[in-house]
Amino acid sequence: MDAKTRIVSHADRPQALEVVRAAFEQDLEAQLVERMWTDGSIIAECVTHADGRIVSYAAISPATIAFGSEAVPALALAPVAVAPESQRNGFGEQVVRATIDAAFARHPGRLMFVLGDPAYYRRFDFRPAAAVGYQWEGGDVGDAFQVRSKDRASAPGIMAAAGSDAERRSIVRYCNAFSIFRQETP
Numbered sequence: 001m002d003a004k005t006r007i008v009s010h011a012d013r014p015q016a017l018e019v020v021r022a023a024f025e026q027d028l029e030a031q032l033v034e035r036m037w038t039d040g041s042i043i044a045e046c047v048t049h050a051d052g053r054i055v056s057y058a059a060i061s062p063a064t065i066a067f068g069s070e071a072v073p074a075l076a077l078a079p080v081a082v083a084p085e086s087q088r089n090g091f092g093e094q095v096v097r098a099t100i101d102a103a104f105a106r107h108p109g110r111l112m113f114v115l116g117d118p119a120y121y122r123r124f125d126f127r128p129a130a131a132v133g134y135q136w137e138g139g140d141v142g143d144a145f146q147v148r149s150k151d152r153a154s155a156p157g158i159m160a161a162a163g164s165d166a167e168r169r170s171i172v173r174y175c176n177a178f179s180i181f182r183q184e185t186p
């Protein structure tokens with residue numbers, strides 16, 4: 001199948017939202033994307049087109065690592081969505097790789113975080129973040145919270161430096177758009 005991945009245009013937005021809504025079987029993640037558009041808090045976002053329609057979507061927004069009194073800018077990959085009927089065809093992988101590349105092209109020195117199944121995100125070089133000193137602001141979610149840097153080779157250095165003091169675990173905060181999930185929690 002001829003599939004092309006590209007940066008999201010304004011014309012892509014309605015279909016991209018449909019893909020997100022269908023993939024998650026609820027509206028919340030689509031609301032997140034709309035909120036990120038409104039806030040202008042997208043660092044990179046891509047869609048994959050196949051068979052004349054959008055089949056997958058991924059976005060990366062700014063995050064902050066609170067390390068003691070310092071705040072270090074970082075990147076957060078979310079959401080990642082593939083239309084249900086198009087899953088398991090590589091469209092997720094294709095759109096994630098393109099979006100990661102686009103974000104690191106803009107911010108090569110930042111760490112990138114993702115919250116998701118390690119069995120899936122390991123292929124993109126993400127590794128459990130807690131093991132190197134990072135905790136998601138929402139609490140301990142085990143290995144689901146993952147991190148990587150642009151170059152695999154430079155990862156240990158950056159991570160060891162940032163996470164060297166176990167007493168000072170760095171808290172990672174996603175951008176304001178993610179507060180819609182907190183509002184949902186009773």
Ligand SMILES: CC(C)(COP(=O)(O)OP(=O)(O)OC[C@H]1O[C@@H](n2cnc3c(N)ncnc32)[C@H](O)[C@@H]1OP(=O)(O)O)[C@@H](O)C(=O)NCCC(=O)NCCS
Pocket residue numbers: 023024080081082083086087088089090091092093094115116117119120
């Ligand atoms: C998760 C998702 C993005 C994967 O996209 P996809 O296009 O179906 O997956 P790909 O074709 O790129 O990759 C397929 C591979 O990933 C694996 N995989 C797919 N979904 C997975 C999941 N949820 N957990 C673990 N592995 C998964 C498949 O087993 C397959 O492995 P293989 O290459 O070893 O055979 C997609 O299924 C989806 O949109 N799901 C609903 C929304 C969602 O959960 N998003 C992620 C939130 S973190």
